[in-house]
Amino acid sequence: MATTAVETGPDFYHEPSARKGLRGWIFSTDHKRIGILYGVTMMVFFTVAVIIGLLIRLELLYPGKTIVDPQTYNTFFTLHGIMMIFLFIIPGLPAVFGNFLLPIMIGAKDVFFPRLNLLSWWLFLAGGVLALVSLALPGGPADTGWTFYVPYSVRTTTNVLPALMAAFILGFSSILTGLNFITTIHRMRAPGMDWFRMPLFTWSLYATGWIQILATPIIGITLLLVAIERWFGVGIFDPALGGDPVLYQHLFWIYSHPAVYIMVLPGLGVVSEILPVFARRTIFGYKFIAYSSLAIAFIGSLVWAHHMFTVGMSDTGMFIFSFLTFLVSIPSAIKVFNWIATLYKGSIDPDVPLLYVLSMIVQFCIGGFTGLLLGTLAVNIHVQDTYFVVGHFHYVMFGGTGFALFAALHYWFPKMFGRMYAKRPAIVAWLLATIGFNLLYFPMFFLGYLGMPRRYYDYLPEYTIYHQISTVGSWVLALGLLVMVVNLIVALRKGAKASANPWGSKTLEWTVASPPPMENFHEIPVVTKGPYDYSEYERPHETK
Amino acid sequence: MDHNDQHSHDAPHVVSYGQYVLIWLGLLALTGITVALAGIDLGRWVIVTALVIAAIKSTLVLNIFMHLKFEHRMFRWFVVIALATLAIFFILLFFDYAFH
Known part of the structure; x- marks a missing residue:
């Protein structure tokens, strides 16, 4: 991609001029250190949220009480949702991998606003800590679900306000990250790196940044309005005070549906990054994939009310939002078709990152197709607020974004830490995670179709078998995650040293040492080619 | 750059x-x-x-x-995008509220 030799020098973990110890990390404005900081913080929240998820599944192993009472169960699914969404999957790929990689991928020494970048991490930490503190405060953890629907969120006596404030602060962190990334991409690309020589992960971060900036303030203001309603009894959303609860749902989903694309777009970018490397093929339809990110960001911001088909919207509104929902599947499908076309006649190397990507594509497709079913008005009436939605959501979010995150972790691990992990345990972890994931979430489609409502503590005996398969799946998945984490921790300590470019990739981050030096490049590289030029592996008539 | x-x-x-x-x-x-x-x-x-x-x-x-008046055209575009997004949100909201 560029005309530079491998950049060497003291890596960013051992930079002599950096502050020592913990202060060298928590006050560092280096984008790589901030990326790692996000990664570590996020892993803590993710672990807690996984444990809560496992407890939810354990409770549902049998009808009636299994391990906890109904109130605890309500707080469990609320916390699981808030932590997974606001503290893990929204910041996941952009904040960890985006921070670490974006500047290097575009040939820059750092992001455009390094201090603002550090501030976003501090805000993230503050929001996360507040969410955790809300558990211990008198009143008990919030029990509203992560959606904070009114009027219940105005009336419940649990700690809704700290949870709302946590989400509010986390929103600022997200806005600042989006702002930083957009500015960095506009201002700091290396000479020769025009828009269509940018890696596709960068394109996805750009599209994500726009959603973060434009949509996040809306949820911020909405949550603040709920807080005002609770504090001062102003009738905004609560019908008893003359408010409109449907307006709350509109405002909530104006952000929270695009937020789904904040979560998934970088995941789609990761897939576009990894596929050409392990298929040894120039990516098929680069411009279409790049533009489809923008199209998903744009159309995805217009479909929010498909979460509300049963709340009494006007027929015209329902028809339009259903139509827009179908429209958003087009750019998503463009990506999937281009990925498959990239694999076609490739010299496929089924290494660990690619295995995760392949699982991701299949699961993302299942999530997408079931999304179309949910976007269909007639079907939606039947399965709204059932386990069908839970299944769909987890297939997109975990099966899609989560697996893309695992793929990214295995792909960029050697770059980030300068070590290689053992492949066999990594493959075992992938297999367990894929089997466990599908065992866990696929039965939910049946459960939902048969009428099992989401968030219910108890259920009828005929649903038992599906719940039990699902719970067993959660154990298999957890085992897979455990093997993955242990393998990566062992690799951190004992893994073989990684070369600068162990996968034979073509993007700029692989032209610097592993791990990268403090300011990435001694000299800003001059880019002369596109990011996925694998023409040396392709027969002449296949070269594009 | x-x-x-x-x-x-x-x-x-x-x-x-x-x-x-x-x-x-x-x-x-x-x-x-x-x-x-x-x-x-x-x-x-x-x-x-x-x-x-x-x-x-x-x-x-x-x-x-x-200072928007004196800034590069790109910044004005950014503001236009934000305002257009807001306008679209309003229009779509009214597809619900206006047809109740």
Whole structure:
């Protein structure tokens, strides 16, 4: 991609001029250190949220009480949702991998606003800590679900306000990250790196940044309005005070549906990054994939009310939002078709990152197709607020974004830490995670179709078998995650040293040492080619 | 650096104190008009009038105090994108509310 030799020098973990110890990390404005900081913080929240998820599944192993009472169960699914969404999957790929990689991928020494970048991490930490503190405060953890629907969120006596404030602060962190990334991409690309020589992960971060900036303030203001309603009894959303609860749902989903694309777009970018490397093929339809990110960001911001088909919207509104929902599947499908076309006649190397990507594509497709079913008005009436939605959501979010995150972790691990992990345990972890994931979430489609409502503590005996398969799946998945984490921790300590470019990739981050030096490049590289030029592996008539 | 996106290196535009004061007085006058109009029953035009005055005021603030008028065209595009997004959200919301 560029005309530079491998950049060497003291890596960013051992930079002599950096502050020592913990202060060298928590006050560092280096984008790589901030990326790692996000990664570590996020892993803590993710672990807690996984444990809560496992407890939810354990409770549902049998009808009636299994391990906890109904109130605890309500707080469990609320916390699981808030932590997974606001503290893990929204910041996941952009904040960890985006921070670490974006500047290097575009040939820059750092992001455009390094201090603002550090501030976003501090805000993230503050929001996360507040969410955790809300558990211990008198009143008990919030029990509203992560959606904070009114009027219940105005009336419940649990700690809704700290949870709302946590989400509010986390929103600022997200806005600042989006702002930083957009500015960095506009201002700091290396000479020769025009828009269509940018890696596709960068394109996805750009599209994500726009959603973060434009949509996040809306949820911020909405949550603040709920807080005002609770504090001062102003009738905004609560019908008893003359408010409109449907307006709350509109405002909530104006952000929270695009937020789904904040979560998934970088995941789609990761897939576009990894596929050409392990298929040894120039990516098929680069411009279409790049533009489809923008199209998903744009159309995805217009479909929010498909979460509300049963709340009494006007027929015209329902028809339009259903139509827009179908429209958003087009750019998503463009990506999937281009990925498959990239694999076609490739010299496929089924290494660990690619295995995760392949699982991701299949699961993302299942999530997408079931999304179309949910976007269909007639079907939606039947399965709204059932386990069908839970299944769909987890297939997109975990099966899609989560697996893309695992793929990214295995792909960029050697770059980030300068070590290689053992492949066999990594493959075992992938297999367990894929089997466990599908065992866990696929039965939910049946459960939902048969009428099992989401968030219910108890259920009828005929649903038992599906719940039990699902719970067993959660154990298999957890085992897979455990093997993955242990393998990566062992690799951190004992893994073989990684070369600068162990996968034979073509993007700029692989032209610097592993791990990268403090300011990435001694000299800003001059880019002369596109990011996925694998023409040396392709027969002449296949070269594009 | 991408040269297409570079900020133009023209000398920074300086707005005189006189102009700032003039704009500020204009904003105060518009606020006065808003308050005065609130006391008059304009029927269905109440909201429209208030919104038009507010739009004029925010245009002045954006252009003069926030320097948008003197910035690179890209920044103006960014503001247009944000406003267009807001307008689209309003229109789509009204597909629900207007057809109840």
